Each structure stands twice: as C-alpha cells, then as structure tokens.
Amino acid sequence: MERLPVLKTLKCLVGGAFIRSEGGGVYPFYNHRGHFIANIPLCTRKDLRNAVEAAAKAAPGWASRSPYNRGQILYRVAEMLEARASELAEVLKLSNRSSRDALREVHASIERVIHYAGWTDKFQAILGSVNPVATQHFNFTLAEPIGVVGVLAPEERPLLALLSLVLPAITSGNTVVALASHTQPISAIVLGEILAVSDLPEGVVNLLSGRRTDLLPTFATHEQLRVVCAVANGSDRKAIEHGAADSVKRTVILNGDPACDWFADSMQGPCLIRDFVEFKTVWHPIGG
Amino acid sequence: MAQKKSPTPVRELLFGNLWEFDPSPESASPNIDPRYDLFINGKTVVPRSGKYFASTSPRNGKKLADIAEAGAADVEAAYVAASQAFPKWSRLPGAERGKYLFRIARLLQDRSREFAVAETLDGGKPIRESRDFDVPMAAAHFFYFAGWADKLDYLAAGRKAVPLGVIGQVIPWNFPLLMLAWKIAPALAGGNTVVLKPAETTSITAMKFVSILHAAGLPPGVVNIVTGASETGSAVIRHPGAAKIAFTGSTAVGKEIQRATAGTGKRLTLELGGKAANIVFEDAPIDQAVEGIVNGIFFNQGHVCCAGSRLLLQESVADAVLRRLKLRVQQLRVGDPLDKNTDLGAINSPQQLRKIQALVKCGVHEGADLYQPEVNLPKKGWYFPPTIFSNVSMSHQIAREEIFGPILSVLTFRTAEEALEKANNTRFGLSAGVWTDKGSRILKMSGALKSGVVWANTYNKFDPASPFGGYKESGFGREGGKHGLLEYLQLT
Numbered sequence: 001m002e003r004l005p006v007l008k009t010l011k012c013l014v015g016g017a018f019i020r021s022e023g024g025g026v027y028p029f030y031n032h033r034g035h036f037i038a039n040i041p042l043c044t045r046k047d048l049r050n051a052v053e054a055a056a057k058a059a060p061g062w063a064s065r066s067p068y069n070r071g072q073i074l075y076r077v078a079e080m081l082e083a084r085a086s087e088l089a090e091v092l093k094l095s096n097r098s099s100r101d102a103l104r105e106v107h108a109s110i111e112r113v114i115h116y117a118g119w120t121d122k123f124q125a126i127l128g129s130v131n132p133v134a135t136q137h138f139n140f141t142l143a144e145p146i147g148v149v150g151v152l153a154p155e156e157r158p159l160l161a162l163l164s165l166v167l168p169a170i171t172s173g174n175t176v177v178a179l180a181s182h183t184q185p186i187s188a189i190v191l192g193e194i195l196a197v198s199d200l201p202e203g204v205v206n207l208l209s210g211r212r213t214d215l216l217p218t219f220a221t222h223e224q225l226r227v228v229c230a231v232a233n234g235s236d237r238k239a240i241e242h243g244a245a246d247s248v249k250r251t252v253i254l255n256g257d258p259a260c261d262w263f264a265d266s267m268q269g270p271c272l273i274r275d276f277v278e279f280k281t282v283w284h285p286i287g288g
Numbered sequence: 289m290a291q292k293k294s295p296t297p298v299r300e301l302l303f304g305n306l307w308e309f310d311p312s313p314e315s316a317s318p319n320i321d322p323r324y325d326l327f328i329n330g331k332t333v334v335p336r337s338g339k340y341f342a343s344t345s346p347r348n349g350k351k352l353a354d355i356a357e358a359g360a361a362d363v364e365a366a367y368v369a370a371s372q373a374f375p376k377w378s379r380l381p382g383a384e385r386g387k388y389l390f391r392i393a394r395l396l397q398d399r400s401r402e403f404a405v406a407e408t409l410d411g412g413k414p415i416r417e418s419r420d421f422d423v424p425m426a427a428a429h430f431f432y433f434a435g436w437a438d439k440l441d442y443l444a445a446g447r448k449a450v451p452l453g454v455i456g457q458v459i460p461w462n463f464p465l466l467m468l469a470w471k472i473a474p475a476l477a478g479g480n481t482v483v484l485k486p487a488e489t490t491s492i493t494a495m496k497f498v499s500i501l502h503a504a505g506l507p508p509g510v511v512n513i514v515t516g517a518s519e520t521g522s523a524v525i526r527h528p529g530a531a532k533i534a535f536t537g538s539t540a541v542g543k544e545i546q547r548a549t550a551g552t553g554k555r556l557t558l559e560l561g562g563k564a565a566n567i568v569f570e571d572a573p574i575d576q577a578v579e580g581i582v583n584g585i586f587f588n589q590g591h592v593c594c595a596g597s598r599l600l601l602q603e604s605v606a607d608a609v610l611r612r613l614k615l616r617v618q619q620l621r622v623g624d625p626l627d628k629n630t631d632l633g634a635i636n637s638p639q640q641l642r643k644i645q646a647l648v649k650c651g652v653h654e655g656a657d658l659y660q661p662e663v664n665l666p667k668k669g670w671y672f673p674p675t676i677f678s679n680v681s682m683s684h685q686i687a688r689e690e691i692f693g694p695i696l697s698v699l700t701f702r703t704a705e706e707a708l709e710k711a712n713n714t715r716f717g718l719s720a721g722v723w724t725d726k727g728s729r730i731l732k733m734s735g736a737l738k739s740g741v742v743w744a745n746t747y748n749k750f751d752p753a754s755p756f757g758g759y760k761e762s763g764f765g766r767e768g769g770k771h772g773l774l775e776y777l778q779l780t
C-alpha cells in the first residue's frame with residue numbers, strides 16, 4: 001500500500017515564530033495544473049503591526065552586531081539555502097517553471113546572499129567618508145541602519161526578487177518586514193523556515209503572505225517602518241509615497257517592469273545598500 | 289596654612305548694557321535695485337501677472353524693493369527654459385561646467401561685502417554673520433562643487449553617474465544666499481539645470497546673484513529664479529517637468545511636498561525642521577560648552593533648523609552651567625543687525641515674531657522658568673531678546689516644537705542613558721551636540737544619537753565637504769560632500 005504523505009501546514013515567520021494569520025484567514029494555492037497544494041496565510045493589518053513590533057524589538061541587537069558577525073550569519077543563510085536548494089526549486093516549479101529555470105533562480109538567490117555576506121564589513125568603506133573640512137575639525141560620515149524596513153516583493157521571481165530587496169537592508173543592520181508574492185508565496189514560506197534555523201536572530205526578517213491591497217496602506221503609513229521598499233507601479237506607488245509623507249518616511253520604489261532582470265549584477269551592491277542607510281556626520285575639534 | 293577663601297564671589301565683568309557703545313554700522317553699499325523681476329532663460333523678465341510684492345527689512349520695517357510674483361505661466365516658462373538648456377549643459381564636458389562654477393565662486397568673493405550687507409538688510413541677521421559666514425560659505429560651496437564637475441565617475445565605484453534633468457528647488461529665508469548655493473552648486477556640477485524659488489521675505493540676494501550669473505557668462509536657462517510666496521512654490525513643486533524636487537523648510541510643508549510628488553516619479557530630498565539636543569556632561573570644558581550653547585541657539589537669532597534648542601545638562605553641573613550661561617547671555621548685544629557689534633539681529637518677519645511670542649507665552653503658561661536679560665530693543669523693526677527657559681520637561685511644548693527663534697529650553701539628566709533617551713525622544717533628528725572630555729563617551733553618544741549631524745565639543749559648524757541632513761521627520765537626503773552631490777545624479 002502506498003504511504004499517505006504528511007502535508008505541511010504553511011506558516012509565516014514573525015519574530016522567530018511560525019504564525020498563521022491572527023484573523024484565521026487563508027487562501028488556497030493551486031499549482032499550474034489546477035491541483036490544490038496548500039492553504040496560505042492571509043495576513044492582516046494586525047499581523048503586519050505585530051511583525052513590525054517584532055522587527056523593532058530585534059533592530060537594536062542586529063544593528064549592534066559586529067559587521068563580521070552579520071557576514072557570518074548571512075553566509076550561514078546561504079549554507080542552509082544550499083542544503084534545501086532542490087526543495088526550493090520544486091516549490092518554484094509549482095508555478096509552471098522549468099526545472100532549469102527554477103534551479104537558476106534558486107542558485108542566483110544563494111549567490112546573492114553570499115554577495116551580501118561579503119559586504120557587511122565593507123560597505124562602510126565605500127559609502128562612508130572622512131571629510132576634509134576647512135576648519136580645525138576631524139569630520140567623518142558613517143552609514144548607519146535606519147531601523148525597520150518594509151518590503152513589498154513583486155509577483156515574479158518570488159525568491160530572488162524578495163531576497164534582492166531584503167538583503168541590502170539587513171546587510172547594513174536594519175530589520176525587515178516583507179510581504180511575499182501573492183501568486184507564488186511558497187518559496188518565501190520555505191525561506192522563512194530556512195532563516196529560522198540560520199543563526200539569524202529572531203525578528204530580523206519577518207515574512208508575511210497575503211493580499212497586497214489589504215496591507216499596502218499600513219505598510220505606507222506605519223510610523224515605525226522607516227523605509228518602504230517596493231516593486232510598484234501606478235496607484236500602488238502613489239499610495240505608498242502618499243502614505244509615507246505622514247511621517248517623512250523614505251521610499252525606495254522599483255518599477256514593476258515584468259522584464260526586470262533580477263539576475264543582473266546591477267540588482268546588487270553598495271548602491272542598493274545606500275538606500276537603507278542614514279548618513280551621520282560627526283565633528284570634533286582638533287586641538288591640544 | 290590654608291588660605292582663607294574669599295566669602296564674596298569673584299566679580300564678573302559685564303559689558304552688556306552697562307555703557308553705551310557707539311554705533312558701528314557696516315557702510316558698504318548693498319546695491320539694491322528698487323525692483324526685481326524674474327530670471328528666466330538668461331533674461332530678467334516681468335511677471336505675466338504684472339504683480340509685485342514688497343520686501344521689507346526686518347531691521348526697521350522699511351521697504352527695500354518690489355519683488356516680482358511669479359505665477360504658473362512664469363514657472364512654466366522657467367521650466368521650458370531649463371529643459372531646453374539641459375541637453376547642452378549636461379553634455380558640456382565636466383571640466384567646462386566646473387569652470388563656470390569656479391567663476392561664480394570667485395565673482396561672489398569679489399562682491400562679498402556688498403552681498404553681506406544686502407543679506408543683512410533683507411533678512412535681519414547680524415552683519416558679522418552674513419559677512420563672516422553666509423557669503424564666504426556660499427562661495428565655498430560653489431568652489432567645492434566646481435571641482436567635482438569633471439570627477440563624477442569617481443563618486444560611486446563601478447557605476448556611472450548621469451544627471452537627472454531639471455531640478456525644482458525651494459529654499460528658506462534663514463540663510464537665503466547660502467541655501468541658494470547649497471542647492472544650485474551641486475545641481476549644476478552634476479549637469480542638471482535648475483528652477484529655484486527663494487523665500488518670499490528674502491529674495492534680494494538671489495536676485496542680486498543673477499548679476500553674478502551674467503558676469504560668469506552662464507548659458508541661458510541653466511539657472512532660472514522665480515520669486516513669490518507659497519503659490520509660486522507649489523507651482524515649482526508640482527510642475528511635471530521637474531525630475532527632482534529639493535526642498536529646505538518646515539516639516540509641515542515638507543510633508544505636503546512629499547504628498548504632492550507621490551506617484552509622479554520625481555526624486556525628492558527634504559531638509560526639514562529640528563529640535564536638537566545639546567548635551568553637556570559634568571566633565572565637559574564648561575567655558576567652551578557655554579560658548580557652544582550660545583552659538584548653538586542664538587546663531588542667526590535661532591532661525592536655524594539645526595539650532596541646539598534643547599539644552600540637556602547633567603544634574604551635577606546644571607546650576608553652575610546655567611549660572612554662567614545667564615551671565616554670558618547678558619553680554620550679548622541685541623539690536624541693529626547692520627552694526628558690526630551686534631550678536632543678535634532682527635527676527636526675520638512679523639509672522640515669525642508672533643510665532644516666537646506665542647510659544648514663549650506657552651512656555652510660561654506651562655510652568656517653565658523664564659529668563660531674559662535686560663536689553664533695549666530697537667523701537668522699529670522686529671526683535672526678540674535671548675530667552676532661556678529652565679525647569680523644562682519633555683512634555684512641554686517648548687521642548688517638542690521647533691520654535692525657530694532665540695529660545696533655549698533647559699532640561700537635566702543624570703546618566704548617559706537618560707540623556708540619550710531624552711535627546712532621541714523627538715520626531716526630529718537633524719543634529720545634536722555632545723560636550724564631554726571623554727573620547728569613548730563621545731563615540732558612544734554620537735553613535736546612539738538619532739541625528740544626521742553630531743557636533744562633539746563644538747556646535748553649528750558647516751562645510752561644503754561635510755554632508756548635512758536629517759533622520760526621521762527632519763527629512764531625507766544629504767547636502768554637502770559627495771553624499772550631497774549623489775542626490776543630484778542617477779547611477780547607471
């Protein structure tokens with residue numbers, strides 16, 4: 001007799017715990033052949049606020065980790081991703097992707113994590129500066145984390161795009177609340193399972209699933225989210241930027257161009273880390 | 289044998305108002321025209337509406353000049369000129385663009401005294417400040433960014449920096465010419481063209497600056513200046529031809545601008561309000577700290593977004609510092625800004641004076657202790673004495689709202705943690721000051737203070753090479769240094 005497999009209940013990673021939506025809502029996920037695969041949590045505004053709270057709690061600790069330590073943790077994330085690469089590829093294939101294409105996305109995601117693991121203790125040297133002022137002062141500028149970052153991932157490239165937006169933020173010591181692709185959410189949920197066992201402190205990355213329309217206004221206006229990074233067009237973009245003005249929040253909006261090449265080298269690097277840092281300039285007199 | 293201590297404290301020398309000083313007015317001519325038109329496409333043009341408004345001197349309330357009021361059609365013409373000038377200007381070799389900026393810097397230095405007098409007459413700031421700070425610093429910004437114009441490829445490793453297009457810029461009244469320089473110099477160095485709106489109470493040095501652009505031979509349309517009040521500003525900000533908006537001003541207006549640009553694809557940088565904490569520890573060099581406190585809050589009558597308006601004193605030295613601070617404040621000379629001995633000049637406008645008066649009244653009403661030295665304020669013009677509120681608590685309005693006047697709120701703390709908690713307990717995050725002799729404490733405090741600038745054992749220092757800008761509701765983006773220049777470029 002064929003063994004009946006045990007199905008996994010899919011949950012979101014918030015504050016190091018696996019949660020279902022506090023509202024109890026789910027939506028069904030079907031593969032491209034129309035077979036039911038699993039129920040996905042339909043996270044609410046309350047879930048988002050809880051996630052922001054978890055991220056805010058984690059923020060000071062993560063920001064004060066040494067850059068070397070953050071790099072080691074990110075490298076550990078890559079190791080854990082590698083171990084579950086084939087599972088992630090299978091998940092991506094549920095949405096009508098060839099094995100080759102799915103594996104390409106997973107591998108590119110792992111390389112991207114490695115790329116940022118190496119930046120943690122180097123971006124400061126690129127983005128910061130010692131400023132030669134005309135007076136007798138020592139003057140330098142440091143790139144500091146801003147705090148809690150909200151991420152709205154695009155529908156396509158659900159793993160690579162999500163990681164491409166989350167990684168530059170956590171590399172510099174921010175914590176993140178991200179909303180996964182609505183149509184292809186499972187790779188983000190598996191990513192949450194991987195992050196939970198990757199030495200990444202709880203609350204540094206929080207991953208929600210659900211409808212963008214439900215959560216976008218709260219992402220835009222929540223005062224503790226100091227940056228919102230989104231792939232968005234048209235009215236979504238306008239709503240995010242308009243809501244952000246309530247608390248002079250920074251916004252990083254990428255055009256939701258379907259042809260956007262998430263594999264490109266230009267989708268990584270210190271220019272992107274720059275979007276998630278505050279520059280602080282310190283003056284001190286030079287004297288006897 | 290132990291020496292017996294004198295029972296009476298050492299007598300202080302007080303020069304404040306004990307005897308009359310002869311007036312010592314700056315006598316250079318400001319060369320202010322009776323009327324200023326708009327500057328569009330390299331020409332001075334009358335506004336389509338034919339409307340003008342009066343610019344008065346806060347020094348004595350007398351009218352200085354008529355200033356053109358730009359309407360939507362004028363702003364449109366300015367954007368057309370700027371966008372027509374953009375292709376050629378942006379393709380000009382960087383070295384050539386730089387040479388124009390070097391010329392502007394030099395020409396401004398040549399006429400610095402004249403500009404300083406005009407700035408003081410128009411804005412009310414002491415001539416000592418406009419002469420020694422505003423104008424030389426404005427020239428320094430042009431000189432600094434001139435040098436960047438042919439070095440854009442060194443700004444971001446591995447990326448090419450290209451200009452954005454036409455930049456709409458709206459600047460405040462507290463440092464009129466300097467803010468113009470902060471805005472125009474990096475925009476032009478990066479290959480952009482500009483539509484700039486000065487504040488309505490302080491347009492004169494911006495319009496005088498037009499003669500410098502003429503003398504420098506800057507191609508028409510690269511810089512366009514439209515004067516007017518908030519409606520003109522709104523037209524500048526909402527114009528679809530702007531690739532980027534750069535604004536310096538209040539947080540309330542900054543939020544409006546952020547809403548107005550939402551969904552338009554325009555880039556935006558905001559340099560907004562502040563409520564800076566100036567933190568004095570018990571081991572601080574007290575005499576220097578007192579000078580720093582005075583400079584921090586009374587520089588430019590406190591019309592400074594990064595003013596050290598909340599003084600946090602460690603409890604053990606609070607009384608001693610406050611006593612010395614009051615003595616020092618008695619020596620400040622308040623009066624005619626054109627007088628070379630004046631420390632505090634005129635309040636920029638009657639509206640601003642009313643706002644200051646209302647908040648001071650509120651401070652008294654909320655129970656803080658008011659201290660003002662005896663000063664003879666001029667009969668004409670708009671003036672306010674230096675004011676210190678002690679026994680202020682964090683919930684007081686005078687500890688939370690940006691006053692933008694010569695008003696200092698004094699609070700106390702016991703531990704570094706308490707100082708940090710109080711300093712960061714504000715929606716603003718532009719600047720902060722720390723006074724202590726201990727290096728490790730400076731580094732700890734400067735790391736933990738949520739503000740874009742930290743002055744350690746100094747205050748209110750500025751330099752074109754030093755990035756300036758805020759955290760939180762003090763805005764985003766930086767001005768100055770390579771960070772400031774990058775705000776005017778797209779990395780490809």
